[in-house]
Amino acid sequence: MFWASYFLAALAVILAWPVPVLLSRAKWPARSPFTAMVLWQSIALAGGLSMIGAMLTWGLEPIGDNLAQGLSGLWNILLQRQSVEALGLVHVFAISAAVLLTVHLVFTLLLTYYRIVSGRRRHRDMLNLLSSPSLNTPATLVIPHPSPVAYCLPGGAHSVTVLSDGLMDILSEKELSGVLTHERAHLSQHHHLLLWAFAAWRAALPWLPTSQLAQRSVNELIEMLADDEALKKVDRPTLIRAVAIVGSASGAGADSAAALPGSSVPAVAGGGREDETGMAARLSRLLTPQPPLQRWASILIQAAAVLLLAVPTVLLFAPGLIHA
Template sequence: MFWTSYALAALALLLAWPVPVLLSRAKWPARSPFTAMVLWQAIALAGGLSMIGAMLTWGLEPLGDNLIDGLQGLWHILVDRAPASTLGLVHVFALSAAALLSVHLVFTLWLTYYRILRGRRRHRDMLNLLSSPSADTPATLVIQHPTPVAYCLPGGARSVTVLSDGLLNMLSPQELSAVLTHERAHLVQHHHLLLWAFAAWRAALPWLPTSLLAQRSVNELIEMLADDQALQQVDREVLVRAVAIVGSGTQPSDASSGNPEHRVPAESPMPLGGPDNLEPLSTAGRLSRLLTPRPPLPYYLRVGILVLAILLLAVPTTLLVAPGLLD
């Protein structure tokens, strides 16, 4: 497993720095956000697997030709008290690092989930005091505030969409439908789970700059996916007006013309679940994408990227379990 550990380490380095940087700067994800989302997930999973696998295979190298044989040898040492003379200090260090990193990632994932869940419970308690159910729309709460506000609060069967009465006074029925469809798309497509996973990645590896790039990119992609879902039920002009109204807090005279960057603030107040979404796609970015739509990537490119995502997961898995593949 000597060369396997080096191959996994090289793959981990590629997926930890240059690949995420290049993907975060690419323009094509706006054309096919679902494909880009799958690729980001594959990069995160394959990167973590390669990082842990590199240290694990290095540490188990004296005990077997592959991960399974090595783990069996380690089990005999720990449980059956077999001689550990084949393990050097560097191997023990690598095994300890792999174990600590694995525990750290799992614990951070659980801790992030706990914090998000606690924040949602507090948020829901506040809504119980400050909001009232919508008379016209099920699973929708209305808060009394002049600022236009629209977001969803995940919670399984208790998931709700929250609107302000200031927003309701500004939107036409068609624009309100666009906003509701956008927010419900977040819930139906379980975007809160993606945010949880990438927030945990950032919390676990804050020293890794690409963890922040990944979180920002995923936040932008979920907004694109929700907008695309809304476009299936409302006209593009209606969605553009709704996004402009929510983003600017005013009734624009012509939301579908001119430079959106001069009409709306930089950040959209349409977060996914309030405390869960830290950096949503800017209103200017959403309007620019809606006003100048580009065709999706060709089918063969989308299939190729999805195949690449599968290969990213298959390569480290194969290197770990294949007997002496590179040795």
């Protein structure tokens, strides 16, 4: 377990800095956003597991040859009031840090969920006052707003797509169909859950630059996934025009901003806030489409993502795999 803690620490450092930076700068994710999304999730989970695991395994090393033995020894110390001298002050500090980091991550995840749900509830209440149901499209609300606005509001069976009357006046029937398909893809593919997880990661570790990189990349990827779904419904020029019109609403992409009069509810929709760089990348991808990754490359990357998550799991939980 002594060596396992060092391997986990090294993996945590690699996943905290060079790997996310390289992935955020790579060009291939735009060719296979689903594969890139799987890899980002693996990096986040494996990085958190490695950080906590490195401190925990190193802290428990004096009282066990593997994690199970170490936790059993810690249980005896805590509940049977055995002496902590076998651990030592430094190892007690490492165990405490692992526990505190775990509690911090879980608490931030729950707090972020509460804030998002509360924001959606307030937003829905305002929609009930200011919007009216679409006469032609089910599960769609129309708000009186001159800017071209489109976004979705998750809520299980009560999920809705919100359009402004200004947008409906501008778009053609085909363009509107592309926008609706895009927004419904956010809901059907549960993109709001991904945004919740990565928003919590950034909130929990704001000092980690790569948490911001990850959130921005995931925001872009979910927009690309929704665009790909829309392309099954409308042709590419039609979608490009629709995206450009919706993106012009705020200059930073109104696709997912909750642009109700007198309200500001960030990141409550199915897609995340999209900055000018993200909108430019999205339009560039639509204007100059690249061939998708070959199947073998996509499978290889997804297999690497699974392996990346398996390594810290095995180091933590496989009894007696690595001895001091």
